[in-house]
Amino acid sequence: MAPVTRSGKDWQDLLFGLFLVAVAAGALFATRNLNVGNAADMGAGYMPRVVSLGLLAFGLFFCGRGIRRAGLAIEPVQLRPLLAVLAAVGIFALTAEKLGLAIASVVTVVLASFATREGRLRETVPFALLLSGAAVLLFIKVLALPVPVWPR
Amino acid sequence: MDLFDNLLLGLSTALELNNLGLCLLGVLIGTAIGVLPGIGPIPTVALLLPFTFGLNPAGAMIMLAGIFYGAQYGGSTTAILVNVPGETSSVVTCLDGHEMAKQGKAGTALAIAAIASFFAGTVATIVIAVMSVPLSVLALKFTAVEYFSLLVLGLIAAVVLAHGSVAKSLAMVLLGLLLGLVGIDVSSGAARMTFGIAELSDGLDFVPIAMGLFGLGEIIANLERPAQRRVVSQKVRDLIPSRADLRAAFPAMLRGTALGSVLGVLPGGGAALPPFSSYALEKKIAKDPSRFGKGAIEGVAGPEAANNAGAQTSFIPLLTLGIPANALMALMIGALMMQGIQPGPQIMTEQPRLVWGVIASMWVGNLMLLVINLPLIGLWVSMLKIPYRLLFPAIVLFCCIGTYGIANSLFNVWLMLGCAAVGYFFIKIGVEPAPLLLGLVLGPQLEENFRRAMLLSDGNFAVFLTRPISATLLLVVAVLLLALLSPVVLRNRKAALAEST
Numbered sequence: 001m002a003p004v005t006r007s008g009k010d011w012q013d014l015l016f017g018l019f020l021v022a023v024a025a026g027a028l029f030a031t032r033n034l035n036v037g038n039a040a041d042m043g044a045g046y047m048p049r050v051v052s053l054g055l056l057a058f059g060l061f062f063c064g065r066g067i068r069r070a071g072l073a074i075e076p077v078q079l080r081p082l083l084a085v086l087a088a089v090g091i092f093a094l095t096a097e098k099l100g101l102a103i104a105s106v107v108t109v110v111l112a113s114f115a116t117r118e119g120r121l122r123e124t125v126p127f128a129l130l131l132s133g134a135a136v137l138l139f140i141k142v143l144a145l146p147v148p149v150w151p152r
Numbered sequence: 153m154d155l156f157d158n159l160l161l162g163l164s165t166a167l168e169l170n171n172l173g174l175c176l177l178g179v180l181i182g183t184a185i186g187v188l189p190g191i192g193p194i195p196t197v198a199l200l201l202p203f204t205f206g207l208n209p210a211g212a213m214i215m216l217a218g219i220f221y222g223a224q225y226g227g228s229t230t231a232i233l234v235n236v237p238g239e240t241s242s243v244v245t246c247l248d249g250h251e252m253a254k255q256g257k258a259g260t261a262l263a264i265a266a267i268a269s270f271f272a273g274t275v276a277t278i279v280i281a282v283m284s285v286p287l288s289v290l291a292l293k294f295t296a297v298e299y300f301s302l303l304v305l306g307l308i309a310a311v312v313l314a315h316g317s318v319a320k321s322l323a324m325v326l327l328g329l330l331l332g333l334v335g336i337d338v339s340s341g342a343a344r345m346t347f348g349i350a351e352l353s354d355g356l357d358f359v360p361i362a363m364g365l366f367g368l369g370e371i372i373a374n375l376e377r378p379a380q381r382r383v384v385s386q387k388v389r390d391l392i393p394s395r396a397d398l399r400a401a402f403p404a405m406l407r408g409t410a411l412g413s414v415l416g417v418l419p420g421g422g423a424a425l426p427p428f429s430s431y432a433l434e435k436k437i438a439k440d441p442s443r444f445g446k447g448a449i450e451g452v453a454g455p456e457a458a459n460n461a462g463a464q465t466s467f468i469p470l471l472t473l474g475i476p477a478n479a480l481m482a483l484m485i486g487a488l489m490m491q492g493i494q495p496g497p498q499i500m501t502e503q504p505r506l507v508w509g510v511i512a513s514m515w516v517g518n519l520m521l522l523v524i525n526l527p528l529i530g531l532w533v534s535m536l537k538i539p540y541r542l543l544f545p546a547i548v549l550f551c552c553i554g555t556y557g558i559a560n561s562l563f564n565v566w567l568m569l570g571c572a573a574v575g576y577f578f579i580k581i582g583v584e585p586a587p588l589l590l591g592l593v594l595g596p597q598l599e600e601n602f603r604r605a606m607l608l609s610d611g612n613f614a615v616f617l618t619r620p621i622s623a624t625l626l627l628v629v630a631v632l633l634l635a636l637l638s639p640v641v642l643r644n645r646k647a648a649l650a651e652s653t
Contacts, residue, residue, distance in 0.1 A: 012581040019577070020323055027330055030345045040611025044342035047599045051330045058323035074580055081375035082576060085368060085548060086569055092552040093565040105549055112545035115375050119541055131546055135553060143203055145557050 010071025017062030024056035084115035100148040101140060105132035159281055162508030166516050171211050171509065175517045176524075178215035182222020183525065186242075187230050187532045191547060193223040195367030197483050198359050199550060201490065202557040209491040210506045214513040216487055217467065220480055221273070221514065224463045225521050228265045228456055229532055233258060236536075241459050244431045248444060248451030255447050260393045262529060264401050264449060265456040266522055267393075272409040272457035273518030276464035279413045280471070280511050284500060287472040290621075291497030296604035297615055299497070301625040303598050306475035308629050309418065311587050318636055321587040328591020329598065331356055338596075339603065351563040358486050358592050360555045360568035365585040366479075367551050368568065369575020371544050401453035404434050408454035412461030417468050418477070426462035427455035464514055471507050473497055475594075479586035482593040496597075 027048060034045030088111040095104040109128035113119040139145040165171060181200070185191045197216050204212035227242035232249035245265065252261040294302070311321040334345045335355030346352040393401070411433060412426035434454040435444045444451050466477040467484075474495035476482040488495045493503060500507050525532070555568045578585050609615035617623045 012583075015577075015581050016320065016323075016583055020327070023327065023330070027345060030347065034342055034344060035340070038611060039606045039613065040609075042339075042603050042606060044337035044340040044344055047602075048330070048333050048344055051326055051333065054326045055323065055330060058319070058326065061319070062323070072582075075376075077580065078376045081372045082573075085372050085375075086573060088545070088548050089368070089552055089565060089569040089572065092549070092556075093562050093569065096552075096556060096565070097562060101553070105553075108549050108552060109545040112548040113541065115372075115544070116541050118539075123542075124545075127542055128545070131549060135549060139553050139557065143557070145553070146560055147556065 008070055010066040010069050011074050012066070012071055013062045013069075014066030015074075017059045017064075017066055020055050020059030020062065022059075024052045024059055027052040027055070080117075081115040085112055088112035088115075096147060098151065100150040101145075102132050102136055102149050103151065105135045154285060155281055158285070158504065158508045159512060161504060162281075162510075162512030163516075165210055165505050165509030166214065166513035171214050171513065172516070174207065174211045174215040175218050175513050176520055178218020179222035179225075179517050179521050180524070182219040182224075183226035183229075183521070183532060184535060185219070186223035186226020186228075187535050188538075188543065191543075192366065192370070193220050194480055194483065195363050195370070195547075195551070196223075197480060197487075198362040198367065199554040201359050201483065201487055202554055204487060205490065209488070209493055209503070210509040212487055212491060213484065213506060213510045214517075216484060217510055217514060218517045221460060221463045221517065222521060224459050225266075225269055225525065226532065228269070228459075229262065229525070229529060230536060232261045232265065232452070233529075233533055234536060241427055241463075244427045244455045245452060245459075247431070248446070248448050251445065251447035252449070252452065257447070260397055260449070261452050263393050263526065264397065264453050266526055267398075268401065268405045268408065268453045268457040269460040270518050270522045271405055272412060272459075272461035273464060273521075274515060275409045276413055276416070276461040277511060277515040277518075279461075279465055280468055280514075281508075283417075283465075283468055284472050284507070284511070287468070288497065288500035291473055292501070293621065294497045295619075296601040296608065297619050298622045298625070300598065300601040300605050301616055301622040301629075302473060302475060303594055303601065305625045305629050306469065306473075306477075307587075307590060307594060307598075308632055310476075310478060310590055312632050312636060317583075320583050324583060324585065324587040325591040328588040328593075329595040330591075331361070331588070332592045332595025333599070338600070349563070351559075351561055355596070356567070356592070357558055357564055358483070358589065359558050360564040361571050361592065362479075362483060362589055363551045363555055364568040364571025364573075365575035365578070365588065367547065368572035369579055369585070371547060372572065372576045373579045374540070375544065397449055401449050404430075404450035404454035405457045407433060408457030408459075409461045411454075412458030413465045415458070416462030416465035416477075426458035430454040430458035460518075467510070467514075470495070471510065472500060474499055474597075476590060479589040482589045485593050 031045050031048040031052070034048065035043030036045040036049055037043030088108045091111055092104050092108040095107060106128045109131050110124055113124040136149055140147065140149060166175065181196065182193065185193060185196050197219055200216065200219070204215065207215070224241050228245045228249065230236050231242040231245040232253050235246050235250040249261045249265065252258065307325050311325060312318055332355070334352055336342070336346070336353050337344055343353060408430040411430050415426045415429060431451060431454060434450045435441050438444065438448070438450065466481060469475040469477050470481045470484055474485065474497060476485050485495045493499070493506070551568065552565055555564045556562065558564060575585060605615060616626060
């Protein structure tokens, strides 16, 4: 459940608003050179322009509402699960093609299990080896995924 | 009779040996993820999408559909036995189902839930078959103008009827639309927001986005909460309910089925709305409402029937009009597109074997669920003993491999990583990611139909209001949006949603 602490600003609204404004501004910038055209003869830039402006409007609306009204405080971010899971995915992307699926799987699982304090290496490592074997069997042997098993 | 021929065609497709196997596989996977809290059907379907590539379209859809309704089914098992809803849709089943289990009537509750689900599934299959024909005839009259209005209605209705703040959901739809625009513009060949990255020229794959937002983001947020201890005990016996139980449950089953069938068709209705509405209805019309929450059998039968009926009828907009009713149906559309089938009003006439095969397979799948579930309950319950600390690294790994597998591209893995971070951010600030997925999948069609409509009318926006079908659809949109502003609806909606969270 959400915490009962309230703060002077609605941070949920404010952060969402800022996020939308940033995305809209980025999109408007990235599509600034596209031909917009008009409704009867739409250019490639027509829809991106319309959608980005809509997003910008929503973003400003949430920013304004967030500043004016009080809201629920956001629960504090816990870095451990966030970083461990993201790092696990990152390490998979870095190693899968170079070191092969077998090694990448073990590294990914071990790294991911750092997300919780309950994990113990004595349990995690054998489990990772088991999963790696299962993944190689399932994805490479059965589903014929074209990724190397071992480093090449 | 057309309807009969269609159902026969569907049955002959669904009963082909490999389709039967895929259906069984789908409902088994679905039940498993339904039982396990912490993994929903959306990331599972996203995860399995790449591997349906090699299957024929009907087989792929049959399996993916099986996962969806299998999950609804599995969720109720854990709700009854351990008071842990495997899926949001089975939250209400906890109330009376677990209470029955505490009184030693777990077997009866499980059997009633299974029978109610099967009954509702059977009726809903017929409802789909009957409704599909007129809808698809209507759909053939659709031009780009009507289709655009229909897409708008689908998006707006999905937002209005679903969870969460409407304004935020609308913003999320726009965000999804924007992401859907990434890639080479079909008509001019200009690159849009590709930032010089070759992998982006075909547009963003929605699988890594769905897995990042729904799968990984959810896992990170789950890990922040302290682990729950679950106690699994009690032998399940007396699986055959008594006559008195059946007599008490049957009217609730009927009402639940009717309610679920109607609510399921509505966009955004999907999984959560029908069981809650059914529970409220049963409580309201009961002679002695105080029995509810203390093991009333109607409180299990009604919501379970509504739940299953709704899960199935939510396929109607998808199969007849190509409009997804919720994020999961959006993934189904993606599955069709990966198979090279353009979803839309023409799908029923062009792919009758596929559409009717999927419809018939739902009935077959429900029968399978009834047969495999009651004897196998011990197995499903023992799955709950797998601790989350082992479960989630496995999910992370399979998400990585699955995402890589769609196009053998590491870019998609990086994209998933980014979406996981964004998904976590969305959870933190209390924004539902489902509308984003709808926008992403429907975005390209929305633009294409708008472009064609504007070409037809020479840039005159009035065309959307001068054509009767389109005007009607937009009128519904206007009514929906206006209704939201009225204080009575606002209050009721808030109350209804508060009850369901």
